[in-house]
Amino acid sequence: MNIAVAQSGGPTCAINASLLGVFRHATKYEEIENVFGSVNGVEGLILDNFINLCDIILDDDDVELIRQTPSTVLGSCRYKLPNFKTDSSVYETIVENLKKHDISAFFYIGGNDSMDTVMKLDDYFKANNIDIKAIGIPKTIDNDLPITDHTPGFGSAAKYVATTMQEIIRDSSVYSSKSVTIVEIMGRDTGWLTASAALLRRNYEIAPHLIYLPEVPFSVEKFLKDVREAQEKYYAVVIAVSEGITLDPAEINDFQSGKSDNFGHKYLAGVGKALEKIVARELGCKVRSIELNVMQRCSSHLSSKRDITEAERIGGAAVKTALDGYSGRMMIYRRVSNHPYNMRIEHVDVREVANKVKYFPVEWINKLHNNVTEAAIEYCMPLIQGEQNFRMKNGLPQHYVLRTALPHHKREGKIE
Amino acid sequence: MNIAVAQSGGPTCAINASLLGVFRHATKYEEIENVFGSVNGVEGLILDNFINLCDIILDDDDVELIRQTPSTVLGSCRYKLPNFKTDSSVYETIVENLKKHDISAFFYIGGNDSMDTVMKLDDYFKANNIDIKAIGIPKTIDNDLPITDHTPGFGSAAKYVATTMQEIIRDSSVYSSKSVTIVEIMGRDTGWLTASAALLRRNYEIAPHLIYLPEVPFSVEKFLKDVREAQEKYYAVVIAVSEGITLDPAEINDFQSGKSDNFGHKYLAGVGKALEKIVARELGCKVRSIELNVMQRCSSHLSSKRDITEAERIGGAAVKTALDGYSGRMMIYRRVSNHPYNMRIEHVDVREVANKVKYFPVEWINKLHNNVTEAAIEYCMPLIQGEQNFRMKNGLPQHYVLRTALPHHKREGKIE
Numbered sequence: 001m002n003i004a005v006a007q008s009g010g011p012t013c014a015i016n017a018s019l020l021g022v023f024r025h026a027t028k029y030e031e032i033e034n035v036f037g038s039v040n041g042v043e044g045l046i047l048d049n050f051i052n053l054c055d056i057i058l059d060d061d062d063v064e065l066i067r068q069t070p071s072t073v074l075g076s077c078r079y080k081l082p083n084f085k086t087d088s089s090v091y092e093t094i095v096e097n098l099k100k101h102d103i104s105a106f107f108y109i110g111g112n113d114s115m116d117t118v119m120k121l122d123d124y125f126k127a128n129n130i131d132i133k134a135i136g137i138p139k140t141i142d143n144d145l146p147i148t149d150h151t152p153g154f155g156s157a158a159k160y161v162a163t164t165m166q167e168i169i170r171d172s173s174v175y176s177s178k179s180v181t182i183v184e185i186m187g188r189d190t191g192w193l194t195a196s197a198a199l200l201r202r203n204y205e206i207a208p209h210l211i212y213l214p215e216v217p218f219s220v221e222k223f224l225k226d227v228r229e230a231q232e233k234y235y236a237v238v239i240a241v242s243e244g245i246t247l248d249p250a251e252i253n254d255f256q257s258g259k260s261d262n263f264g265h266k267y268l269a270g271v272g273k274a275l276e277k278i279v280a281r282e283l284g285c286k287v288r289s290i291e292l293n294v295m296q297r298c299s300s301h302l303s304s305k306r307d308i309t310e311a312e313r314i315g316g317a318a319v320k321t322a323l324d325g326y327s328g329r330m331m332i333y334r335r336v337s338n339h340p341y342n343m344r345i346e347h348v349d350v351r352e353v354a355n356k357v358k359y360f361p362v363e364w365i366n367k368l369h370n371n372v373t374e375a376a377i378e379y380c381m382p383l384i385q386g387e388q389n390f391r392m393k394n395g396l397p398q399h400y401v402l403r404t405a406l407p408h409h410k411r412e413g414k415i416e
Numbered sequence: 417m418n419i420a421v422a423q424s425g426g427p428t429c430a431i432n433a434s435l436l437g438v439f440r441h442a443t444k445y446e447e448i449e450n451v452f453g454s455v456n457g458v459e460g461l462i463l464d465n466f467i468n469l470c471d472i473i474l475d476d477d478d479v480e481l482i483r484q485t486p487s488t489v490l491g492s493c494r495y496k497l498p499n500f501k502t503d504s505s506v507y508e509t510i511v512e513n514l515k516k517h518d519i520s521a522f523f524y525i526g527g528n529d530s531m532d533t534v535m536k537l538d539d540y541f542k543a544n545n546i547d548i549k550a551i552g553i554p555k556t557i558d559n560d561l562p563i564t565d566h567t568p569g570f571g572s573a574a575k576y577v578a579t580t581m582q583e584i585i586r587d588s589s590v591y592s593s594k595s596v597t598i599v600e601i602m603g604r605d606t607g608w609l610t611a612s613a614a615l616l617r618r619n620y621e622i623a624p625h626l627i628y629l630p631e632v633p634f635s636v637e638k639f640l641k642d643v644r645e646a647q648e649k650y651y652a653v654v655i656a657v658s659e660g661i662t663l664d665p666a667e668i669n670d671f672q673s674g675k676s677d678n679f680g681h682k683y684l685a686g687v688g689k690a691l692e693k694i695v696a697r698e699l700g701c702k703v704r705s706i707e708l709n710v711m712q713r714c715s716s717h718l719s720s721k722r723d724i725t726e727a728e729r730i731g732g733a734a735v736k737t738a739l740d741g742y743s744g745r746m747m748i749y750r751r752v753s754n755h756p757y758n759m760r761i762e763h764v765d766v767r768e769v770a771n772k773v774k775y776f777p778v779e780w781i782n783k784l785h786n787n788v789t790e791a792a793i794e795y796c797m798p799l800i801q802g803e804q805n806f807r808m809k810n811g812l813p814q815h816y817v818l819r820t821a822l823p824h825h826k827r828e829g830k831i832e
Contacts, residue, residue, distance in 0.1 A: 011587045011590055040590075040591070040592045071587045075590050075592065076590035076591060077591065078591070166812060167486050167487075167711065167714040167715055168710060171487045172710070174456075174492035175493065175494070176493065199812065203810055290707075291706075291707065294584060295583065295584070295706075298583040299580070299583055301583070381810065384812070392803070393619055394615070395578075395800040395801045395802070396575070396578055396579055396582060397582070399582060401620075
C-alpha cells in the first residue's frame with residue numbers, strides 16, 4: 001500500500017516538520033511502500049500531480065533542510081470541495097487518482113478550511129464504501145482550531161511576534177519626544193497571536209502598553225483615551241493590535257481591498273494604517289504603524305524548537321492513527337501539565353473542528369479591554385521555548401526547494 | 417581627564433557595539449578616568465544630561481547584553497546644530513557642560529547628519545582655541561557615508577534583508593496561481609540595502625526576480641513590462657524595491673505623509689503600496705506589498721557577527737585617534753582584500769563626509785536597470801558573515817535597558 005500527504009492554506013514554519021513526521025514515521029512500517037506528496041494541496045489529488053517523497057528525501061541532509069524551511073515544500077491551495085451530493089464528479093476523479101497509485105490513506109496538513117476538505121472526503125469515502133482513510137493534521141499560526149490545546153505553527157509565530165515586538169520597542173524608544181507605534185498582528189478574527197506580544201512581560205518589558213484583540217468590541221474613542229493616558233506615563237507608547245478588530249468601515253475602507261478568498265474569508269490587514277491616520281489626526285504626535293505581514297508566519301530562522309518538534313511528532317502520530325483503522329479524524333494536542341510542560345497527542349472527529357473557530361478566552365482579557373492577563377502568558381510561554389540549530393550557507397539560512405515540482409506548477413488554470 | 421560618547425540618528429543593530437568599543441578601549445588608558453554617556457545624542461550635551469558608563473557597565477554580563485541589544489541604549493536625537501557664526505549660544509552651553517565634567521574628547525556615533533554635528537563642534541572648538549576633540553564614528557544601515565568602505569550596521573541590516581527575503585520567497589511561492597510580491601526596503605535615496613537582496617543568488621535562489629534602486633530612473637511603464645515578462649517565466653514574481661525610487665507624485669501621495677525631519681529629509685516609505693495598487697490595476701493578478709519597516713534596522717537577533725565585531729573595533733579605534741591628538745575626524749573602514757576578507761580602520765577629515773552621500777555604483781546595476789551585477793554581491797557577501805551567540809531568557813533574546821536614563825527622558829521640550 002501507499003499513502004499520500006498534502007499541505008494547504010497559509011504557510012507556517014512548522015508545516016514542513018509535520019510533512020517530515022508523516023514521511024519518517026511511514027517509512028518505519030513495512031506495509032507502506034511509498035509516500036506520495038500531492039502538489040498544491042488537494043489540487044494534486046484532482047490533477048494526478050504526485051511526487052514520490054521516497055525519491056526526493058534521501059538522507060539526513062534533506063531531512064534537516066526541509067525541517068528548517070518555512071512554508072510548504074509541496075505547495076498549497078485554497079481550493080474548496082463542493083458538496084458531493086450535488087456534485088460528485090471531482091470526488092470521482094480524486095478516487096480514481098488515489099486508486100491508480102494504490103493510495104489507501106490521505107493526510108492533509110492544514111487549518112479550519114483544510115479540515116472541511118478532510119471531512120468531505122471522509123463523508124464521500126464512507127458513503128461509497130471506499131476504504132481510504134482521511135486524516136487531518138492541524139496547522140495555523142492563528143491557533144484558532146477547536147479542541148486542540150494549540151496548533152503547530154503557532155509557537156513559532158508567537159516567538160517571532162514577541163522577539164520582533166521587543167526589538168521594535170527598543171527602536172521606538174530612542175527619541176525624547178512623544179511617539180506612538182502601532183504594530184498590526186495576524187490571527188484573523190482571533191487574538192491568540194497578538195496576545196503573544198505580552199510574553200515580554202516575563203522579561204520585565206513594560207511595553208506593549210496596550211493590546212487590542214478582536215474578541216471584545218473596539219471603540220476608537222476608548223482607544224484614543226487609552227493612548228492619551230499611556231502618554232502621561234510613557235513618551236514612546238507601543239501598541240499591539242489584531243488585524244481582526246472591527247473598525248468603522250469609513251475609517252478602514254481606504255486600507256483594505258475588500259477581496260475574499262475561496263472560503264469567503266475577507267483579506268484583513270489595514271487596521272494599523274487606519275489607526276495611524278486616526279492618531280495623527282486626533283493626537284497630532286509622531287506615529288508609525290508596522291505590519292508584521294507574512295514574516296510572522298514564515299520566519300523560520302526564529303522558530304520555536306518545541307513547536308517544530310511537536311509538529312513532527314503529530315505528523316507521525318497521524319500515520320499511526322490511520323493504520324489503526326481510523327478515518328475522518330483530526331490530530332490534537334492535549335496539554336497535561338505546565339510545570340513541567342507536558343502534552344500528549346490524541347485525535348477527534350474532524351467534524352468537531354471543520355469550519356469552526358476557537359476564540360481567545362475573554363476571561364484572559366483585562367477589564368479595560370486593552371491588555372491580557374497572566375493566564376494568557378502562562379498558556380503561551382511553554383510554546384515558544386527552544387531554538388533550532390540552523391544550517392547556514394554563505395551567512396544565510398539554507399532552504400530546501402523542491403525543484404522537481406516546479407514544472408507541475410505550470411498546470412495552473414485546470415481547476416476553477 | 418574624562419571623555420563623552422553619544423548616539424544619534426536612526427537605530428541599527430551595531431550602534432551599541434560601537435558604544436562598547438569606545439567604553440572598553442577607553443578603560444585601557446590610565447589617563448581616562450570616566451566615560452560619560454550623553455543621553456539623547458547631542459541633546460545631552462546641551463541639557464547636561466550625562467550618565468557615567470563606568471557606573472552602569474559593571475561586568476561581562478552587561479557587556480554581552482549591550483552588544484546584543486539593538487537601537488541606542490543612550491537614546492538618540494535628530495537635533496541639528498545652528499551655524500555658530502550666527503548663533504553661538506548653544507555652543508557656549510555645550511562647552512560649559514563639557515568643561516564642568518572635565519570632558520576633553522567627544523565621540524559621536526551616527527550617520528551623515530551626525531557628522532554635520534561633529535564638523536560644527538570641531539569648527540567651533542578650533543575657532544575658539546578650545547582643546548576638546550570631536551570624533552565621528554559612522555553608523556547607518558543605509559551604507560551611504562562617503563569614503564568608508566561600508567558602515568557599521570549595514571552588514572546586519574543586509575543579513576536581515578537577505579534572510580527575510582528568502583523566507584518571503586518561500587511564503588509567496590506556494591500557490592498555483594499568478595502572484596506578484598513587492599518588498600519595500602529602506603536606504604533612503606541610495607540602493608545599497610535593497611541590493612543586498614541579491615545575495616540569495618549565491619545560494620541558488622532565482623528570486624527576487626526584479627530589483628529596483630533609486631540610482632537609476634524608475635518608469636512605471638518599464639516596470640509593468642518587466643513584471644509581465646517575469647510572469648511568463650515565474651508564477652510567483654518577487655520584487656525588491658528601494659523606498660527611495662521616484663514615482664509620479666499622483667501615484668505616491670496617497671501613501672506618504674509628506675513630512676520631513678529636522679535635517680529636511682522627507683519621510684519615505686510608501687512606494688511598495690503605490691506599486692501594489694498599480695499592479696492590481698494594470699495586471700489584475702494577486703499582488704501583495706511588504707514593508708520591512710524598522711525590523712530591518714533593529715532585528716539584532718539576526719545580526720552579522722562581523723558587523724558587530726567591526727563596529728566595536730571602530731569605536732575603540734576612535735578613542736585612540738582622539739588620544740593621538742586628532743579632532744574633526746571620522747573613522748572609516750578601508751577594505752584591503754576580499755579573499756580572504758580583510759579591512760583596516762583609518763580616519764578622514766569629517767568635512768569630507770558630513771552632509772554628503774555615497775550612492776550605489778551605477779555600474780553595479782544591470783543594463784535593464786532591474787537587477788544588480790555580481791560585483792554588488794562580491795562587495796556585500798563578506799559583510800553578512802557570522803552569527804552572534806545569543807543570550808536567551810524565557811525563549812526570547814535578552815535586552816539591556818538603561819532604566820536609570822528613563823527619568824532624563826522627561827526633560828523633553830527644552831530644545832526646540
